[in-house]
Amino acid sequence: MGSARTLGLTATAMLVFCTGIGTAHAGSAAEALPETMAMLKHAISIPTVEDQHQVPVLAAYLADKLKAAGFAAGDIEIIPVGETAALVARYRGTGEGKPILLSGHMDVVAAKRQDWTRDPFTLIEQNGYLYGRGTADMKTAVVVLVETLIRLKREGFKPRHDLILLLSGDEETAMASTRELAKRYHDAEFLLNADAGGGTLDPASGKPVVYQIQAAEKTYADFRITLTSPGGHSSEPTADNAIYRLAKVIDRVGGYAFPPMINDITRASLRATGAHTPGALGAAMTRFAAHPDDAAAAATISADPAYVGQIRTTCVATMLNGGHALNALPQSASVNVNCRIFPGTPVDSVRDTLVKVIDDKSASVTVLSPPPVASPASPLRPDVIAAVTDAVHARFPGVEVVPGMSAGASDSMYFRNAGVPSYGIDASFTKPDDSFAHGLNEKLPASEVEAGLEFWHRVLVQLAK
Known part of the structure; x- marks a missing residue:
């Protein structure tokens, strides 16, 4: 094993030069990386597992970050649902089109310290990977979404569509917060889910193979x-x-x-x-x-x-x-x-x-309850496919972008069931069976944080402008 370190700002700054995504410039993903890594380190440290009452803590932390970046308090809401909660943040546009929903979840599967090689609730970088519960599923993507909205706010971006961030608090269990969000926010253009889809790397070479847009799930x-x-x-x-x-x-x-x-x-x-x-x-x-x-x-x-x-x-x-x-x-x-x-x-x-x-x-x-929910496939929207393809090709030119089906369930199923076209577009490229999501020693390639910042910025600017 290589040497490991707990990620702080010093290690984070080093990542800017190690990921190979690009050189920092004003307003770039690389410039946003240190703040993102600091947020991720804190988010991983909050054990948002079932019955620990910690999801509201993470929701409040993320809400404070958004408010500090200029989001009005009235545009941010924490919705209590039992012992957990959902977080809603609205990035206001000109109101010319229906809102675009951005989906993710703050909760994670339970992890016992004695079973892991490393502390599951301490973010550690080792051998090019970030280790910790939620690195792959899906606190990294949640933090990237929050940071992307903050970056757009700082840039003064004025979209035609409102962008509404919907973060559920029990996707890994009862999905009660998801059902509540779908009940409140079903009048939308479409939903983009950071918890599905994504790119596949060849297990041997590490080269990109294909990128899938999740348009259906089981x-x-x-x-x-x-x-x-x-x-x-x-x-x-x-x-x-x-x-x-x-x-x-x-x-x-x-x-x-x-x-x-x-x-x-x-x-x-x-x-x-x-x-x-x-x-x-x-x-x-x-x-x-x-x-x-x-x-x-x-x-x-x-x-x-x-x-x-x-x-x-x-x-x-x-x-x-x-x-x-x-x-x-x-x-x-x-x-x-x-x-x-x-x-x-x-x-x-x-x-x-x-x-x-x-x-x-x-x-x-x-x-068993809750009753199973059928999730009809979403129509393949040319604008979504074009925006995602552009973002993928900016990093990996020529990689094929195709529709895909998730074998697992995601929050999208409740929105699809409510008539909202939903698309899983996780920014990450990973090897099959390499992330150990839900399992021991969960990890994500460190390169995917900056790549995710660039991906989501490109996609949202193109779709919401």
């Missing part, structure tokens, strides 16, 4: 499978043991693969990614895009965790609960099965499939 659904039995004294075991029966059910779910599927968005994505992916995986992507009935191609793609969700509905066991005492036979046992459902597939049909797969009439299969 439906998120949790199913609870429960088995019961009479219970009794543990010294008198019976064959009717809810935990044993549940173990068999879990094996059946784990052994089942939903059939391969394709749509116009995933076809374009697989075709473009396959053309730049070496070996058997790239060849399989190309074949599947042309012939979705190619079982061998589907099997090769499905063997890669980064891409199986692009061609199938996936259902996986995520949590277990069973028994009520150490010395008693279990009266019940249950498992949560988390499904990411291919667009156009009804949730009820997935439940019906699970019922058939588990093949146990005594098992109950229920859909």
Whole structure:
């Protein structure tokens, strides 16, 4: 391992010369980098995990930064939602067009210090990466969005459209704050989500492969499978043991693969990614895009965790609960099965499939709240595609920009459901499976902070002018 350091302003200043994005000049992304890194360092230090009541703390910190930059107090609102909160900031334009919404989330997945190599809530730069919970998902993008609005304010930019920053506070859990934001802000031109889409780097060479604009995402659904039995004294075991029966059910779910599927968005994505992916995986992507009935191609793609969700509905066991005492036979046992459902597939049909797969009439299969929300694909707007392509090509000329589908869920689904066209345009280029978002030792290439500042400035100026 290389030497690590906690990022402060001295290390931040060094990044300006190490990222290779460009030389600082007045009003440039490089000039905005030290302030951005200072904000990111503070944001990472706030553990905005579920039930810690820290999202309102981060929201207040970001609100203060915006006010200090000249945003009117009346244009900033912190909306309490249970123990969390949402932050809204309006950059006022001339009012000639409907608002453009900018989306992100302030909360992060829980992280235990004892499990990590480094403190998850201390921003550390090492070997060209930034480590810390939220570096990839998605405090870096949140801070970049805030800094971009501050930069535009300092430049005196007057857009035709209001720009409304919508930062949710529980995207990783219940999404209650997201639902509240979508309820209040659904009369908009479109939404740009910094939590989806983005660029892919070749794992071996590190060269850019493709950039995807997220125009669709899978439906998120949790199913609870429960088995019961009479219970009794543990010294008198019976064959009717809810935990044993549940173990068999879990094996059946784990052994089942939903059939391969394709749509116009995933076809374009697989075709473009396959053309730049070496070996058997790239060849399989190309074949599947042309012939979705190619079982061998589907099997090769499905063997890669980064891409199986692009061609199938996936259902996986995520949590277990069973028994009520150490010395008693279990009266019940249950498992949560988390499904990411291919667009156009009804949730009820997935439940019906699970019922058939588990093949146990005594098992109950229920859909957990909140109810799953279908997320219809957004139409591909030429102005959005042009602005994003311009920003991508300013950094990586000639890289193909294609529509894509997220295998996971994002805040966009509630806005799409409310009729707001939504597009995921994360500024970062990363290698597949390299960021460890939601996992241990989450990281992001340090170069992506300055690159993100340049990307979002270009996109917003072009779309809102």
